[in-house]
Amino acid sequence: DRGCPRAGPDPAEPGSGRGPRPPGVPSSLPSQEEAQAIDQELFTEYKFSVDQLMELAGLSCATAIAKAYPPSSFTTSQPTVLVVCGPGNNGGDGLVCARHLKMFGYEPTVYYPKRPNKPLFEGLTTQCQKMDIPFLPEFPAEAALIDELYGLVVDAIFGFSFKGAVREPFGSILGTLQRITVPIASIDIPSGWDVEKGKADGLQPDMLISLTAPKKAAVHFAGRYHFLGGRFVPAALQKKYALNLPPYPETDCVLQLT
């Protein structure tokens, strides 16, 4: 930078060695612990129910998907979407997302191998079934089969609480997903990634929908579309955790970051 005065370290770039940040990602990204603390505070202090926030989160995901991949853009004859739901809340977000995708004119199919015995998840499953959303008894054996049948895959396997080793059947599922060519939209965290450090040899989704705020792993996201969803964080909470979220447009429940 000859001729340009050195301004010193960029105050928006805390720490060092982080590398360039994708455009649109706010400067303060919660760690896994902070993300869990924000969640806890929403439930214990603000008295939100899991149902409320899960519904808003799932709706955000479906809305973001509809903006990035409108039904007219699908090369399959119908706008078919495979939604892969994991064993926890990320899976719940996926169930809500599937239901709203159906409302928006898509043809979702769900794969939900490990279902918690809790009324919340049982209710969400029933809602999908009553809307004629099929639940696959088995995961498609080959990546090529997924490519043929679906125009998009929603990764709702693991979220921001994920830690440690990936248990079956999800290890094999992620292995297959890494070989498909149709786009993957990941809910909150690309499944299998470390929530802070990412995973260089892991899933490379085309879209990431960060919920509440992008987590630290988001700096490693290299896909085309990064949306922010979960427009329910009160201003006071945003300030407390220095989230520095950019403003959502009007009454939209999603914000396109890239």
Add this chain to the structure above:
Amino acid sequence: IPVSSRQAFPLPSLPRKQPTVLVVCGPAQNGAIGLVCARHLRIFDYEPTIFYPKRSPDPLYRDFTTQCEKMDIPFLSYLPTEVQLINDAYNAVVDAVLGAEAEASEGREPCAAILATLKLIRIPIVSLDVPSGWDVEAGSSGGISPDVLVSLSAPKQCARRFLGRQHFVAGRFLPYDVQKKFELNPPEYPGTECVVALRAPR
């Protein structure tokens, strides 16, 4: 409801300097929906104030109240009977007093007094589902005259008597088999919108 309120009253168009909105909540489900609406209005950068004189004991609705309080939405301790005070302080009033389920509560306090005041205000009213005090089928002459009606799920019979500026339907969550069973024939929702404006009545 907050999305349709925003569509009907976009922020830059509001006459008062601050985007203030009064949300009047009744004792039952319609009031609880008003609480949720107020919270989302806050997220959309409006400045809602709530009047919720008779609070439901339902734990879900109590949590809605907490959520609003924690978001610094003020709760009025009384509704001014001096109507000009309301006209001056707010841009619009959200009427979440009585819904389709109301029959007996209408005559009882504090709803009767609230409705009497609402009949006199000059600023626009946005009614949730049913203009409070209207008979859900026959409508009401001499009742409140909302500027905007937001029908929930589907318009009720009394909506045919609605004479205000805009009528929205918020019901995109209805599964197809429910729609068919009740022969609801809902309109097409544009894109990913959760509300749709019906053709203006006049």
